[in-house]
Amino acid sequence: RKEVEQDPGPFNVPEGATVAFNCTYSNSASQSFFWYRQDCRKEPKLLMSVYSSGNEDGRFTAQLNRASQYISLLIRDSKLSDSATYLCVVERASKIIFGSGTRLSIRP
Amino acid sequence: EPEVTQTPSHQVTQMGQEVILRCVPISNHLYFYWYRQILGQKVEFLVSFYNNEISEKSEIFDDQFSVERPDGSNFTLKIRSTKLEDSAMYFCASRDRGLGANVLTFGAGSRLTVL
Numbered sequence: 001r002k003e004v005e006q007d008p009g010p011f012n013v014p015e016g017a018t019v020a021f022n023c024t025y026s027n028s029a030s031q032s033f034f035w036y037r038q039d040c041r042k043e044p045k046l047l048m049s050v051y052s053s054g055n056e057d058g059r060f061t062a063q064l065n066r067a068s069q070y071i072s073l074l075i076r077d078s079k080l081s082d083s084a085t086y087l088c089v090v091e092r093a094s095k096i097i098f099g100s101g102t103r104l105s106i107r108p
Numbered sequence: 109e110p111e112v113t114q115t116p117s118h119q120v121t122q123m124g125q126e127v128i129l130r131c132v133p134i135s136n137h138l139y140f141y142w143y144r145q146i147l148g149q150k151v152e153f154l155v156s157f158y159n160n161e162i163s164e165k166s167e168i169f170d171d172q173f174s175v176e177r178p179d180g181s182n183f184t185l186k187i188r189s190t191k192l193e194d195s196a197m198y199f200c201a202s203r204d205r206g207l208g209a210n211v212l213t214f215g216a217g218s219r220l221t222v223l
Contacts, residue, residue, distance in 0.1 A: 046211045098151040100149070
């Protein structure tokens with residue numbers, strides 16, 4: 001079983017739609033959680049950290065459920081510029097492990 | 109905004125040759141990482157490095173790979189004898205504290221093509 005699993009997509013949604021991504025992790029010793037965004041042939045960039053209490057940054061909301069070992073990302077009012085691959089990232093000890101990513105494509 | 113810089117941006121090499129990829133992490137950062145991403149695939153952890161030694165490495169990071177911080181600013185990844193399957197984008201990353209206290213900042217990557 002992969003340590004971090006994501007639906008690969010692609011998600012193809014119209015501009016303005018709300019889209020949700022899910023991620024599960026297998027190791028209960030995982031300590032920190034993040035969503036990164038990667039544009040085609042570019043480096044990953046931090047979108048937001050994920051906390052148990054949930055956190056919001058503008059149109060983006062992240063949630064963590066430690067009991068279910070589940071992380072989510074919600075994007076509201078999606079923009080064309082949100083088209084990218086979204087990477088679920090989990091930290092355990094000295095390893096920071098990336099999921100394989102969910103590809104999002106926003107259409108006009 | 110501080111940056112992680114990587115050189116070269118693209119290197120083409122023959123199978124069996126040695127390659128050194130260089131990274132200059134952000135100056136006050138203490139933790140350093142190498143990742144690789146084969147075209148169309150996921151970002152894979154290779155190695156983490158702290159206090160001049162390897163903290164953790166993946167099963168990909170075999171005896172062909174080594175890392176070094178030779179002069180307090182550069183952080184290098186050496187592949188001793190490249191194979192075709194080493195063709196990938198190699199990302200260096202750094203952070204200033206461990207365990208989620210701060211974010212990983214990535215360089216733009218070095219694309220390695222092995223012929």
